[in-house]
Amino acid sequence: MGAEVLYANLLYIASLAVAAAIAAVSLYGVARKPNMVKKIIMLSIFGDTANMFAVLLGYRMAPRNAPPVIPVKGTEPLVNVTEYASIAVDPLPQALVLTAVVINLAVTALMVALTIQIYRLYGTLESTRINRLRG
Amino acid sequence: MRVMVLAWWSFLVGLASTLPITGAFSTPLLWVATRSRRLVRAWAVFFAAATMLVAAANLYHLLYVEPGRVAVYYFGGWVLATNYQVGIVYTVDALSALMGFLAAALVFAATLYSLEYIGEGGEEWYYTLLLGLLAGLMGVFYTGDAFNLFVMLEVVGVSAYSLVAYYRGDGRAVEAALKYAFVGSIATTVYFISLVIVYYGLSSAYIVVEGERIPLGTLNIAGLQFACRVAGIEGAVHGLNIVAPVAAVFISMAVWVFMTKAALFPNHFWLPDAHPAAPSPVSALLSGVVVKTGLYSLIRFIYTVYMPSRYAPVAEVTGVVLGVLVVAGALSSLVAGFMMLVQDDVKRLIAYSTVMHMGYVAMAVGLGTRMGLEAAVYHMVTHAVGKALFFFSAGMAIMVAGSRSIDGLSGVAEESPVAALGVVVAALGLAGAFPLGCFSSKLLLYLAFVERGAVLLAIVLIASSAMAFAAYSKLVYALVFKRPRGGFSGRRPGSWMRIVVLSFSALFVALGVFAPYIVGGVVSPVAAAVLSPESYYRAVFMG
C-alpha cells in the first residue's frame, strides 16, 4: 500500500477536478461565445462532462473493479453472483448516463436543426449580428 | 417478500403518461399509412381526451373516494425489495393529481382549439409533439423518482422547443426556440449532476437495521425524504459528515434548476421570447402548465423532502432557500410589472404577466406556511386557467386582426365579440378584478402574507397588480373602444375556438365566484396532502 494507493487516489481526484474545470470552461463558452455552432459544441462538452462525472463516481478503484457483466457460460454464472456484486463497479450510473447521452444527443440534433434554420433566415450564426438584424 | 396487490384502479396512475406517449409514437405511423390529416386530428383528440379522463379519475379518487391517500404505481412490478427501491415508482398525492388534471385538461382544450387554428401543412408533426408534451407533463407531475423527473423534464422540454419553432419561417420563433433549448438543457444537465452527487454522497452514509448496513443512496423522492429525516435523528446515521455538504450542494443546485424552469428572476429572460413566439394554443400551454413544472418540483422537493428533516444543515439550507424564493418572487413580479408597461406586442405582454404570477406563487411557497401553500396552489390553478384563456382569446384576436401589436388589435370587438370577451375577462381577472378568478387567489395570497407579517410582500402584490392593470387597460381600451385602423385579415375563428374561449371564460369566472367551495373542497385537501410528507413516504415503502 502507501505510494501506489496515494497515486491512485490523486489520479481519481485529478479526474474529478478536471471534470469540474471542463464544466466551468464549457459553461463559460456557452454564455460568452457569440457563434451558435460553438455554443452547441460547448453545450455538448458540458453534457459529456456531466456524464463523465457520473461514471467516475460510479467507479470503484483497484483491486475491486470488475465490469458489471457477470461472467457466464451458457446460462450458468461462472462466479458467485453475490460475491461478484461486491467487486463490480456500479451499473446504475452507467445506465443513467446511457439515458442522459441519448437525451443530450436528441437535444443537440434539434439544436443543430434550429441553427441551420437560423442561418437560412438570417444568413449568419453570430448571435450579436442576429440581434442587430432583428432590430 | 410479501405478496402485494395494488388497488384495481392503480393502473390508471401508470397509464397517465404511457397512454399519451403511445399516442405520440403512433401518430406518424397513422399519418404515413393513411395520409389523412383528419384521422391524425381525431387520433390526437382521442388520446388527449382519454388522458384527461384518466387524470380526472385519479383526482376524483384521491380527493373524494379515499381522501388523504397517496396512490403509487410500481413500474415493471418492482415493488420494494428489502429497503431498496430498484424500480421507478409513480407517487401521486392530491397535488400531483390536481396538477396532472390541470395539464391534461389544458392540453385537451388546446388540441380542440388547434383543430381550427393550426393550418394545413405540418399538422401531423404538431399533434405528435402536443401528445409528447402531454406525456411529459403527466410524467413530471406523477413521478416519484428524482431521475425520472429529469427524463420527464426533457420530454416536456424537447416537445416545447420544437413547438416554439413551429412557425419556422419566423426568425424570432426559431431563435427563441434555440435560446429556450440552451437554457433548458443547461438547467436539466445541472440537475443531472446534482442527482449524481446526492446519490453518491448519500451512498457513503448508512444506517444499521438488525445488523444489516443500509446505505441511504437512492434516487427515489420518498427515499430522499427518508435520508433527510433519519439524518436528524441523533446517532442513527453513520458517515453523517458527508451528508451536510451533499445536501447543501444538492438543494442549492436543484433549486436553481427549478427556479430557471419556473422563470423566476434573474433566470426569467428566456420566457418572454419563447412563449410569445409559439402558436397561440402552445403559448397557452407553456404559460399555463409548462412553467409550473418548475414550481411543482420546488414544492415537491421543499415540502416533501427537505421540510420534514430535523437535521440542522438541511433545515438551515431550506430556510435560506425559502428566503431566496421570497426575494426572487418579489423581484420577478416587480420587474415583470415594469416590463409589462412598455410592451407593444400583446403576446409578449401576456408572457411578462406569466413571470409576474410565477413570482407571486414563489413568494407564497417561500412563506413556508399552510396558508401560503394553499394560496400558492390556488393561484397556480386560477393562473393556469386565466392565462390559457388569455392566450386562447388573444390568439383569436390576432387571427382576426392579422397583427400582434396592441394598436393593430384596435376594434377587434366589432369583428369578433367572443375574442374580445375572452381578452377582457382574462385581463381583468388576472389583474385581480372582483369577482373573477385571480381576485380570490390574490386575496388568499394577501391574507397569507399578512398572516406571516410580511406587509412588504403584500405591498409588492398590490403594486405589481396595479401595474398589470395599467398595462391591460391599454389593451382592453384598444380592443373594445378604438375604431379599427384598417382592414382585418379576413380569417374567421372557428366554432371550436369559440367554444374553448367561452368555456374557459365561464370557468375563470366560476373559479372566482365559487372560490370558498373550491378552496374548501379542493385546495385545502391538496395543501393538507402536501403537508403530510409521512404519508408520501409510507405509500411507497410500506404499501
Add this chain to the structure above:
Amino acid sequence: MRARLLAAILAALAVILAIYIVAGYGLVALSGERYVKDWISGLGEKYVAGSIKDVGSPEAVTSIVWDYRGLDTLFETGVFFLAVIGTLSLFRGMERGGERGAGKDAGMSLIVKTVTRITVFLIVVVSASIALHGQITPGGGFQGGAALAVAPLLAIVAFGRGALVERGVRETLILGLRSLMVTIIALVALSPLLIGYLRGAEMYIMQNQAKPWAPISLLPGYAADTFLGGTLVVFNVAEFIAVGAAFAAVFLVLSVPEERAREVMGGGGHGR
C-alpha cells in the same frame, strides 16, 4: 449583461462543485492509506446481484435500462423520437426535393460506390450483432442503432440523395418504420395490463419476468442455452431499428439541397 449574469451564476455553481469535491474526497486522499473510492452504492450491488435471477440477463446495465428502470428508457426513446419529429417539423415540405442528380452518374466514383456497398453491409452486420447481444454483452438497442446510423450517412454521401430517393428510401417510409418500432415498444410495455386482465392476474406496465406478486412472465428469460432476458430482446431489436431509422431520416432531411429548402421556406412563415 444577461450573458454575463448567467456566466457568473454558472461559474459560482462550478466553484461549489469544486469545493464539494475537495472537501469530500481530497482530505481522505492525502492520507494515502486506503482507496478513496473503493465502494459503490448498496443499490448498485443489488442490481448486479439480482440481474440474472430477476431479469434473465447477466448484463446489469441492460437490465437496468430496459427492466428495472425501463420507464426512463421508454421516455428517453420518447425524447429522441420527439426531437426527430421536431427536426422534421422544422424541415417540413422539403422532402420532395433533391431528385435531381439521380441516375447512374450521380454520386461518387464507381470505386467509392463499391467500397461503400461492402462497408454498409458490414456496418449493418456489426451493429445488428451489438443490438442482438445486448442482454449478454455490453451493447444494446441504442448502441447498435447509433452504429447503424453511419450506414445511411455513407450511402447518402456515396450515392447521392437522389439515387436513394429514387430507390424508394424516403423520409416518410423511414419515419413510418421508426414510428412502428417505437409503437411496438410502447405496446409491449403496456401489454401486461391486457394479459393480466385476461388471465386474472396482477401485472404491471413494463413488467418482464414473473414476480411473487405478479406471477406471469411476459416472455421467457432463457431459451435453450442462452439468456434472452424476456422482453429485453424485443426492446433491443425495436430500439435498434428505430434509432437507425431516426438517424437515417435526419440525415436525409439534412441532405436536402439548400436551393430547394429556401424555395419551400419562402412560403413557410405563417406570421404568428
